[in-house]
Amino acid sequence: MIFRWLDERLELKKFKDKFLAKTFPTHPTFLLGELALFSFVTLVLTGIFLGLLYEPSTKMVSLFGSMVPAAYASVVKIDLLPMGMIIRRIHHWSAMIMIASILTHLARVYFTSAYRKPREINWLVGLGLFGTSLGASFTGYLLPYSQFSVTATSIAYYVSKSVPWIGGGLSRLLFSGEFPSDGTVPRFFFLHVMLVPAVLVGLIALHLLILVKQKHTEPSANRIRKESHGGKKLIGIPVWPEQVVISLSFYFFLLFVVSLMATYVPLNPIEVYGPPAPGTPVMRPDWYFLPIYGFLKLVPGNLSLSIAGGKITPETIGGVIFPAVLFLLLAVIPFLDRVKEPLNYVENPLHRPVMTSIGIGGGVFLGMTAISGYLDVFRIEPGTMMLYTVLVPLVAWGICYTLLRLYNRRRE
Amino acid sequence: MVEKSSGNKGEKTAISRRRITLGILLGSLAGAFGSLLALLKVLSPEKKGGGYEATIVLGDRLVYAQGEKAGTPLRAAALKDGDAVLAYPVGKAQNQANLIQLIRLKEKAFKPPTRLDLTDQGFVAYSAICTHLGCTVSWVKNQTSPDTSFTECFCHNSIFDPTRGAKVLGGPAPIPLAQVGVKVAEDGVLLFTSGFIGPIGPQV
Numbered sequence: 001m002i003f004r005w006l007d008e009r010l011e012l013k014k015f016k017d018k019f020l021a022k023t024f025p026t027h028p029t030f031l032l033g034e035l036a037l038f039s040f041v042t043l044v045l046t047g048i049f050l051g052l053l054y055e056p057s058t059k060m061v062s063l064f065g066s067m068v069p070a071a072y073a074s075v076v077k078i079d080l081l082p083m084g085m086i087i088r089r090i091h092h093w094s095a096m097i098m099i100a101s102i103l104t105h106l107a108r109v110y111f112t113s114a115y116r117k118p119r120e121i122n123w124l125v126g127l128g129l130f131g132t133s134l135g136a137s138f139t140g141y142l143l144p145y146s147q148f149s150v151t152a153t154s155i156a157y158y159v160s161k162s163v164p165w166i167g168g169g170l171s172r173l174l175f176s177g178e179f180p181s182d183g184t185v186p187r188f189f190f191l192h193v194m195l196v197p198a199v200l201v202g203l204i205a206l207h208l209l210i211l212v213k214q215k216h217t218e219p220s221a222n223r224i225r226k227e228s229h230g231g232k233k234l235i236g237i238p239v240w241p242e243q244v245v246i247s248l249s250f251y252f253f254l255l256f257v258v259s260l261m262a263t264y265v266p267l268n269p270i271e272v273y274g275p276p277a278p279g280t281p282v283m284r285p286d287w288y289f290l291p292i293y294g295f296l297k298l299v300p301g302n303l304s305l306s307i308a309g310g311k312i313t314p315e316t317i318g319g320v321i322f323p324a325v326l327f328l329l330l331a332v333i334p335f336l337d338r339v340k341e342p343l344n345y346v347e348n349p350l351h352r353p354v355m356t357s358i359g360i361g362g363g364v365f366l367g368m369t370a371i372s373g374y375l376d377v378f379r380i381e382p383g384t385m386m387l388y389t390v391l392v393p394l395v396a397w398g399i400c401y402t403l404l405r406l407y408n409r410r411r412e
Numbered sequence: 413m414v415e416k417s418s419g420n421k422g423e424k425t426a427i428s429r430r431r432i433t434l435g436i437l438l439g440s441l442a443g444a445f446g447s448l449l450a451l452l453k454v455l456s457p458e459k460k461g462g463g464y465e466a467t468i469v470l471g472d473r474l475v476y477a478q479g480e481k482a483g484t485p486l487r488a489a490a491l492k493d494g495d496a497v498l499a500y501p502v503g504k505a506q507n508q509a510n511l512i513q514l515i516r517l518k519e520k521a522f523k524p525p526t527r528l529d530l531t532d533q534g535f536v537a538y539s540a541i542c543t544h545l546g547c548t549v550s551w552v553k554n555q556t557s558p559d560t561s562f563t564e565c566f567c568h569n570s571i572f573d574p575t576r577g578a579k580v581l582g583g584p585a586p587i588p589l590a591q592v593g594v595k596v597a598e599d600g601v602l603l604f605t606s607g608f609i610g611p612i613g614p615q616v
């Protein structure tokens with residue numbers, strides 16, 4: 001009934017035939033992207049709740065008899081509301097899950113070489129999504145304005161200020177003046193709840209549109225199946241109703257797991273960190289910033305060079321050049337690993353020794369830089385750790401490459 | 413023949429017209445974005461933050477920077493050999509550039525380039541703002557031999573030697589923490605006897 005009413009006005013039937021009948025591959029790793037998308041939905045929903053109660057200001061107000069910044073006070077009050085702390089933790093957990101699933105999704109695309117022609121554009125859009133999500137997390141971090149937030153943001157402020165030539169202007173643009181000043185929190189609030197989510201929504205829409213246009217890649221087994229049956233269509237299940245049911249169940253399962261974690265596992269306990277204070281205790285960033293944090297520890301302090309009036313300092317190398325190079329390397333992959341004909345089947349990673357071993361080496365390298373974030377715990381000298389950070393990935397790459405080569409020789 | 417050449421001509425004017433239109437489009441685009449660049453300036457206010465311009469002057473008393481005693485005067489008797497504490501010049505706690513670490517060691521523990529004339533009865537003071545990326549440094553006390561205690565920044569583990577002018581012993585900090593003069597006054601409270609003798613805060 002309702003469907004007919006709507007159909008007569010909006011031509012829903014056409015839409016249904018065109019989009020809802022799309023096929024979706026059944027392999028579970030194709031759900032990783034969805035996991036990221038669903039985490040984002042949760043973030044928006046919980047974010048709206050937080051945004052309605054949060055106060056973006058560093059004015060000093062009285063909270064239980066002591067003077068603290070209004071932003072900090074408002075988040076402490078959120079934590080005291082029924083379910084308030086749980087919503088805040090769901091927000092934070094979802095941010096972690098979103099970034100973790102983007103990373104594994106990216107790894108899946110890399111190892112199955114689904115980034116190759118014709119999907120180079122979507123690989124770049126995906127990288128954009130990854131970077132923007134990191135930006136979302138980073139701007140969210142400052143908002144509770146605890147000692148932890150302020151220290152983390154202050155470090156980022158000086159990193160951006162250290163950029164040669166444009167550092168001064170860049171840091172003032174990002175942080176709305178010097179940090180800490182009363183300009184930064186309102187600016188980050190707008191970035192975090194408006195600008196960055198808007199960019200994310202735009203990029204997600206683009207990502208999905210391109211996906212629908214190009215269709216998914218398929219497991220290579222499908223090629224054989226199709227060739228013997230003479231079929232041409234993608235093998236999989238239709239979006240409506242099968243995939244929608246699977247996705248919804250998946251989403252509710254995710255919500256269940258996240259709520260469970262939020263209920264029992266504390267995260268970012270700002271009451272423990274306290275409002276901004278003179279001392280800086282031992283603190284480490286969320287895991288996805290560990291590589292940058294670790295790399296900052298590795299670059300020796302006397303390593304700096306001057307060119308054309310600008311000074312490239314260890315801070316710039318660790319905090320700006322290192323992540324920029326990582327993203328650049330990822331971005332050029334589809335343009336180096338080229339094929340002539342458009343490819344629509346995923347490849348078996350075991351059959352691609354070069355790319356697979358490079359991917360594993362790169363992953364191990366990131367792992368090593370993350371471990372460097374803990375070198376004070378292991379009491380390793382930065383110099384020694386630097387050596388390991390270079391050597392271990394090389395060894396991992398070598399072993400992996402040799403094994404895959406042997407495997408493929410045997411296969412042939 | 414005639415027809416063909418006139419056809420060519422028409423094509424040419426069409427092309428040049430297209431060129432002109434394109435030129436106008438690009439020109440106005442550049443103009444629009446050029447004027448937007450001015451907005452960047454507006455969006456980057458010169459707003460002063462804590463900054464790193466210390467305002468310590470000779471004779472300022474030292475007060476505790478944190479804890480229950482925050483804001484109350486620091487007495488020499490409160491620190492034993494191997495102790496350290498964060499302090500501000502009295503009334504100037506708003507400016508984080510003024511934050512210092514006051515350390516007490518044995519008098520003979522100090523070696524150059526520590527400025528001995530700026531120490532008194534084993535008290536030495538350095539800027540507490542890490543020269544790497546601006547975290548506050550901490551004191552790692554060695555209970556068994558207090559003179560081998562050191563200053564560490566827990567952010568990226570820069571280590572400074574308090575007996576040698578806060579020389580960098582390890583980690584990413586590029587330069588030592590700047591020393592500042594202190595002395596014990598007759599009534600037992602600590603006073604500043606100089607400003608910082610070197611650059612303070614992140615060297616960016």
Ligand code: HEM
Nearest residue numbers: 044047048050051054088092095136137140143193197268
């Ligand atoms: C429309 C979308 C969003 C809104 C309205 C929103 C809103 C907020 C607000 C008001 C806060 C401050 C309150 C608090 O700290 O608990 C916050 C914190 C935070 N946000 Fe968001 N957010 C959104 C999306 C995201 C996304 C996409 C990410 C990451 C991928 C993210 C990561 C964070 C993090 C890590 C915090 C700090 C949480 C904590 O204090 O433990 N947010 N967000």
Ligand code: FES
Nearest residue numbers: 542544545565568
């Ligand atoms: S801020 Fe002190 S070591 Fe990085």
